[in-house]
Amino acid sequence: MKTRRQAQILELINQYPIETQEELLIRLKDNGFNVTQATVSRDIKELRLLKSLSPDGKYRYTSISKSSSDIKDNLHGFFNSSVISIKPAQNIVVVKTLAGMANALCATIDSNDFTSVVGTIAGDDTIFIVCTDNEYASKLVIDLKKFL
Numbered sequence: 001m002k003t004r005r006q007a008q009i010l011e012l013i014n015q016y017p018i019e020t021q022e023e024l025l026i027r028l029k030d031n032g033f034n035v036t037q038a039t040v041s042r043d044i045k046e047l048r049l050l051k052s053l054s055p056d057g058k059y060r061y062t063s064i065s066k067s068s069s070d071i072k073d074n075l076h077g078f079f080n081s082s083v084i085s086i087k088p089a090q091n092i093v094v095v096k097t098l099a100g101m102a103n104a105l106c107a108t109i110d111s112n113d114f115t116s117v118v119g120t121i122a123g124d125d126t127i128f129i130v131c132t133d134n135e136y137a138s139k140l141v142i143d144l145k146k147f148l
Contacts (some may be wrong), residue, residue: 005033006043006099013061017054024061041103048111051105053081059101079105079147086144088137093129102127109144116140 005028011029012018023131025040044061049057084100087094097105106122111128121128131137 002043005035005039006047009031009040009043009047009049010063013049013060013063017056017058017060019058019060021052029084044103045107045110048107050108051101057125061104079144081148086141086148088134088141091134091137093131093137093140095129095144097127099125101125114140114143 008028008031009024012024012031016023016027018024018027021037021040023034024044025037028035028040047063049061049063052062055059082097082105084096084098086096088094095102095105095109100115102125104120106120106127109117109127110120116131116139118130118132122131129137129140131140
């Protein structure tokens with residue numbers, strides 16, 4: 001069921017300009033998938049979907065290529081268009097984003113497999129990145145700022 005649902009999600013985001021998780025949830029329900037918003041959120045993270053700026057100036061869900069150069073290009077472009085600030089707080093890096101962009105940006109950060117990152121948490125406009133220690137957090141801030 002999960003595989004079919006995630007395949008349907010990829011098909012839907014390629015077919016429609018889906019801007020929110022709620023829109024995706026409605027489209028899934030229209031296609032016979034009775035799921036919760038939490039399930040859709042997990043699927044978005046597992047599929048490593050991100051929001052990209054479309055030609056009409058709106059952000060919509062898109063999938064990213066699995067190649068490392070494409071992921072780095074996506075991260076670079078995505079950072080430029082959505083990050084407001086990056087600051088260390090001991091072993092945690094706090095990334096402030098435009099409203100609604102933190103979840104997708106967090107999934108993109110996760111896809112880069114930074115070795116010093118223990119885990120990430122995203123809200124609406126803030127990401128907490130937990131590093132193994134303060135030194136790694138400071139280095140990660142420098143590395144992330146290179147994408148700006």
